[in-house]
Amino acid sequence: MQLSRPDTLVLERFAPFRLNRLADAVSVNLSEIYRERFGLEISEWRVLVTLGQHAECTAQHIACSTRMHKTRVSRAVASLERRKLLAKTSNTSDAREMCLALTKAGQRMYSALVPLALQRELSLLSCLSDTERRAFLGAITKLEAALQLSGGNVRA
Amino acid sequence: MQLSRPDTLVLERFAPFRLNRLADAVSVNLSEIYRERFGLEISEWRVLVTLGQHAECTAQHIACSTRMHKTRVSRAVASLERRKLLAKTSNTSDAREMCLALTKAGQRMYSALVPLALQRELSLLSCLSDTERRAFLGAITKLEAALQLSGGNVRA
DNA sequence: AGTAGATAGTTGCGCCCGCAACTGTCAATG
DNA sequence: CATTGACAGTTGCGGGCGCAACTATCTACT
Numbered sequence: 001m002q003l004s005r006p007d008t009l010v011l012e013r014f015a016p017f018r019l020n021r022l023a024d025a026v027s028v029n030l031s032e033i034y035r036e037r038f039g040l041e042i043s044e045w046r047v048l049v050t051l052g053q054h055a056e057c058t059a060q061h062i063a064c065s066t067r068m069h070k071t072r073v074s075r076a077v078a079s080l081e082r083r084k085l086l087a088k089t090s091n092t093s094d095a096r097e098m099c100l101a102l103t104k105a106g107q108r109m110y111s112a113l114v115p116l117a118l119q120r121e122l123s124l125l126s127c128l129s130d131t132e133r134r135a136f137l138g139a140i141t142k143l144e145a146a147l148q149l150s151g152g153n154v155r156a
Numbered sequence: 157m158q159l160s161r162p163d164t165l166v167l168e169r170f171a172p173f174r175l176n177r178l179a180d181a182v183s184v185n186l187s188e189i190y191r192e193r194f195g196l197e198i199s200e201w202r203v204l205v206t207l208g209q210h211a212e213c214t215a216q217h218i219a220c221s222t223r224m225h226k227t228r229v230s231r232a233v234a235s236l237e238r239r240k241l242l243a244k245t246s247n248t249s250d251a252r253e254m255c256l257a258l259t260k261a262g263q264r265m266y267s268a269l270v271p272l273a274l275q276r277e278l279s280l281l282s283c284l285s286d287t288e289r290r291a292f293l294g295a296i297t298k299l300e301a302a303l304q305l306s307g308g309n310v311r312a
Numbered sequence: 313a314g315t316a317g318a319t320a321g322t323t324g325c326g327c328c329c330g331c332a333a334c335t336g337t338c339a340a341t342g
Numbered sequence: 343c344a345t346t347g348a349c350a351g352t353t354g355c356g357g358g359c360g361c362a363a364c365t366a367t368c369t370a371c372t
Contacts, residue, residue, distance in 0.1 A: 007271065009205050009270045011205050011209065011221065011222065012306075014205075015293065016179075016183060016276075016280070018300065019178065019179040021223055021305055022175065022179070022296060022303070022305065023179035023180075024179075024223075025303045025305055026299075026303070027176055030172045041358085046167065049165050049167050049170075053166060060319085060320060066173075067177055068359095069359070071323085071360065072358085072360080074323090075358080094319095095368085096319065096321075096368065097319095098321075114164065115163065124171070124299070124302075124303075125299075127299060128299070132291065135288065135291035135292065136291065136292060136296075138288070139284055139289070139292035140171075140175070140178060142284055142288070143280070143283060144178060147178070147181045147185065147280075149181055197328085226350080226351070226352090227329070227351090227352075228328085228329060229351090230350095230351060230352060230353090231352090234352090251338085251350095252349065253337095253349095253350060
């Protein structure tokens with residue numbers, strides 16, 4: 001990488017920039033599904049998916065596993081609640097925590113969304129051969145580990 | 157990827173999410189340099205780097221090559237101008253365009269920043285072997301092509 | 313039991329950014 | 343020449359998000 005002299009930075013070859021640009025483009029591409037078809041913002045989409053995976057959990061858990069700021073989670077949850085896609089119930093053992101769960105409508109949306117999203121993921125990666133894809137995802141796994149992104153980490 | 161049943165989406169294994177999270181973490185990591193040490197926002201950093209590479213160019217060109225919205229470029233340029241890191245001169249052949257260039261102070265900042273940024277890039281990628289790194293960057297190149305990110309594209 | 317510190321979640325504030333609309337300039341066409 | 347449409351760049355507006363501060367609750371320690 002960066003074959004030029006060490007005193008010149010070519011943005012197009014600078015890995016952090018390329019990664020940012022790529023992730024943004026992929027995000028925009030995927031948002032056609034959750035945004036245009038289902039009217040969800042990315043933070044709401046993440047909350048929905050997390051709840052679809054872990055039937056009941058707290059906002060804190062969602063913040064950890066999605067690495068979103070807790071205020072962002074709070075707002076996404078509030079929005080989903082307004083739209084009756086999600087319901088809160090106060091936890092009896094700890095009144096600070098709210099137990100979050102998808103409503104029937106939320107589950108229906110989840111079930112409709114997931115196959116489309118997985119299909120889009122495949123389509124995005126379809127420009128890579130199996131070997132290339134494995135190498136790509138393997139490298140990402142290593143980078144995640146190096147940056148301590150695996151498992152539930154909080155940023156703020 | 158996604159070895160589970162096709163009706164469940166595990167966010168931690170969903171490539172678009174992983175890519176987004178990784179790019180964000182890399183961005184935060186890199187921002188220690190341009191933000192904390194030099195007081196630049198990411199958009200300003202990109203403008204600075206682009207001008208360091210192409211001595212004189214227009215805002216439009218910066219928007220294309222960085223894939224930033226033209227208003228974002230406009231504000232970053234205005235901020236850099238206020239800080240005397242950049243100077244505008246009106247183009248004689250086309251009065252609509254502004255010819256942008258770094259000032260001496262801007263060039264000094266650029267020269268101080270670039271080696272640190274390149275070093276940080278190396279450090280970020282140091283968890284990969286040469287083979288892995290080549291495979292990783294190669295895959296990114298293919299994905300960029302598939303998403304038409306290479307070369308100057310405008311999004312808006 | 314009572315107090316202090318930690319934790320879950322919400323909200324006011326300010327900043328950044330995209331959208332749409334605007335100004336000013338250029339090129340093409342009559 | 344005048345007019346129309348395209349283009350470079352700026353700005354008002356609104357929305358989303360992070361930070362800090364807040365409330366409410368739990369836990370630990372005396």
